[in-house]
Amino acid sequence: MEKLVPFTINDLAKVTNHRSGEIKFGEKMIIIPKGVDKINFLKESEAKYVLLGIPEDIGVRANYGRPGAASAWESAIKSIANIQHNRFSKGSQIIILGHINVAEEMRDVENLDFNDIDDRSKLSQLVEKVDKEVSHIIFTIIKAGKTPIIIGGGHNNAYGNIKGSALAKGKPINAINFDAHSDFRILEGRHSGNGFSYAYEEGFLKKYFIFGLHENYTSKSVLDIIKKLEDRVRYNTYDSVNIRKEKDFDREMALALEFIKTDAFGIEIDLDAIPNIASSAMTISGFSVEELRQFISFFGQHRNAAYLHICEGAPDLADSPNNNLIGKLIGYLVTDFIKANNEKHTLL
Numbered sequence: 161m162e163k164l165v166p167f168t169i170n171d172l173a174k175v176t177n178h179r180s181g182e183i184k185f186g187e188k189m190i191i192i193p194k195g196v197d198k199i200n201f202l203k204e205s206e207a208k209y210v211l212l213g214i215p216e217d218i219g220v221r222a223n224y225g226r227p228g229a230a231s232a233w234e235s236a237i238k239s240i241a242n243i244q245h246n247r248f249s250k251g252s253q254i255i256i257l258g259h260i261n262v263a264e265e266m267r268d269v270e271n272l273d274f275n276d277i278d279d280r281s282k283l284s285q286l287v288e289k290v291d292k293e294v295s296h297i298i299f300t301i302i303k304a305g306k307t308p309i310i311i312g313g314g315h316n317n318a319y320g321n322i323k324g325s326a327l328a329k330g331k332p333i334n335a336i337n338f339d340a341h342s343d344f345r346i347l348e349g350r351h352s353g354n355g356f357s358y359a360y361e362e363g364f365l366k367k368y369f370i371f372g373l374h375e376n377y378t379s380k381s382v383l384d385i386i387k388k389l390e391d392r393v394r395y396n397t398y399d400s401v402n403i404r405k406e407k408d409f410d411r412e413m414a415l416a417l418e419f420i421k422t423d424a425f426g427i428e429i430d431l432d433a434i435p436n437i438a439s440s441a442m443t444i445s446g447f448s449v450e451e452l453r454q455f456i457s458f459f460g461q462h463r464n465a466a467y468l469h470i471c472e473g474a475p476d477l478a479d480s481p482n483n484n485l486i487g488k489l490i491g492y493l494v495t496d497f498i499k500a501n502n503e504k505h506t507l508l
Contacts, residue, residue, distance in 0.1 A: 219316025294320025
């Protein structure tokens, strides 16, 4: 984990707002002490969840998206540190591992133009460098018996999450993706729009369900590919559930779970599925925050839920007075997952 920047006690102190009579997550979350073997510490800790940040938007840029997702980790950790530690959720269940150092790659990407063929190739190569780091760290966390909670970053990191999980489990895993887009595009060089297709092609992804595709923004070619793979890749559309009301939200969650639950599965959340959330591909129509929270709670309670990945939120693109709200939203999603996943009677 050479590229890992550990989160320190001082880092935590800076983001935790202390108040008399209250206990914040920042006072209870666990930091790996300096000089201690990280892998052994993870294995021996009673905490179940490991927070990892990936402050990059290289894959987003390589996919013609608006940069800004690199800012989500900093915003999220500030909000998470100030959640109340109480009977409903406890900060002591979380180890803050830190974030992947992508500073060099982010500097390299500044001068690249995705409209230039040579630069597009360089962008993809930079994404591949990040892929290696992500997959290695996710592998390490899961091998230590912990559940990663990853805060991105672009959705390109789904590939590293899936690969690392599959290698740790010794077999391909499944994935459920709450997303307006399939991210199952052609293998044209790595970017944020093909993390799942690369993971599938390379044998790390077994079954894949896309929840809430937007019909207006899914190409015929992608739909044709998915149709040919319907034994292993399925989807529903936001339009069929919430606009035409042909399908029921709760019923669709149950069907999706039935499809993926037989093996370990990752829960992938793309915040561009939620209206008016600053992201690389912001939407004005989509599922509500409440529906997203219900979704995470529903899938998080299953014993085969292997990780949670929240990506594409871009606080830097938000209106200045409200740019903390994305971090606050991520905080809700993290605690929703932990509350559901920690239930003694998780779904079989």
